[in-house]
Amino acid sequence: MKPNVKDLSKEQFTSHLKERGQHSYRAAQVWQWLYQKRAVSFDEMSNLSGALRRQLAEDFSISRPRIARQSESRDGTVKFLFELADGETIESVLIPEMHRLTLCISTQAGCGFGCAFCATALMGLKRNLRASEIVDQVLEVSRMIDPHPSLSLEGRGQEERSLEGRGQGRGISFGAGERRITHVVLMGMGEPLANYTQTVKALECLTDATWGIGISPRRITLSSVGLVPQIQKLMEETRVNLAISLHAANDELRGELMPVNRRYSLKQLIDCCRSLPIPRRKRITFEYVLLKGVNDSDEDARGLCRLLSGVRCKVNVIPFNPHPDSSFERPGESDINRFGQILLEQGFQVNVRRPRGDDIQAACGQLQGEQGTKDEGGRRKDEIHSSSFILHP
Ligand code: SAH
DSSP states (O other): OOOBGGGSOHHHHHHHHHHTTOOTHHHHHHHHHHHTSOOSSGGGOTTSOHHHHHHHHHHOBOOOOEEEEEEEOTTSOEEEEEEOTTSOEEEEEEEEOSSOEEEEOOSEEEOSSOOTTOTGGGGOEEEEOOHHHHHHHHHHHHHHHOSSOOSSHHHHHHHHHHHTTOOSOSSOOBTTTBOSOOEEEEOSSSOGGGGHHHHHHHHHHHHOTTTSOOOOGGGEEEEESOOHHHHHHHHHHOOOEEEEEOOOSSHHHHHHHOGGGGTSOHHHHHHHHHHSOOOTTOOEEEEEEEOTTTSOSHHHHHHHHHHHTTOOEEEEEEEOOOOTTOOOOOOOHHHHHHHHHHHHHTTOEEEEOOOSSGGGTOSTTOOOTTTTOBOTTSOBHHHHHOOOOOSOO
């Protein structure tokens, strides 16, 4: 098997080309073809000589993950099931909103953290994803949305403007005509910080405006169960936004819901958050899955306020998304609102998240790869609600 060119860093690739007597700017050109023009073969790289293209094709392959299935929710959310080269499956979820198009990507196949309420936890950890497999989710879904990216960075800007408001066209079209992924959240399957090196490598490629895809780090959010040393490292090494899954305001309950709390206590986690070098205008997001009768009382809300007092943050309250293998329940509307209200009254910025794509098991904590996708009759659940659409006309 030839190595996948996307598994090389730009430095490694540059020295590879230099060894072959090529100028280093050729490396940037290849990278732009891969990440900005989303090339799937060296043949397409028309500003390289035929000889160089042939040489590269002899030395390397270009990975392209297979979309094994896609399902569209009634609310427009689209879930993609990717099959990786070794047959493992992961999921990404595309979430259209008014002026943004967010892609939620996976960093591991499965997850080893065993959070009590999460569907992905039931799979266990299959393996870490490589940086290229993390980035490929963004590239492949971008191909679906816009099969023909324009050919230069400057051109890209013009294309965006001219497309605004144009509505339906080739491929998938959303809301205000947004045809490119504007935001990325690392909130799919897996714990990104347990796959630290590959995740940071992927982030470099996603954010690099010259060589890579060029998504601003301000538009990228990484969510973690709370691995304290890696959180510190991440905030020193990148400028992406941080979200932390909290889900309880005392160690006893958090330990039951999230076994990771036995390794890093709430005190360690919150002390770490207070000490992070976060720019003044930025805030940490705390996620709090609301579970009926478990962590949704007034006392729980007040405990959360005490815990987070003085931390510059916002709180995302996520009403539990049910899945077949869980006995947890979502609280009623009035309890959800009351919980949010208590936080608001204490001066917190609160966002009660409405589930997206829950009819296709694409909402938070419902991602399970190939498992759990059949109902009792053996039908695929997402065959029931999915509707297909034209991708490459
Ligand atoms: N491992 C990381 C990334 C996953 S993000 C993390 O835990 O932060 C997914 C978010 O959805 C996490 O906050 C997770 O706790 C939450 N979640 C998991 N199962 C859920 C469910 N069934 N309903 C609502 N949110 C859930």
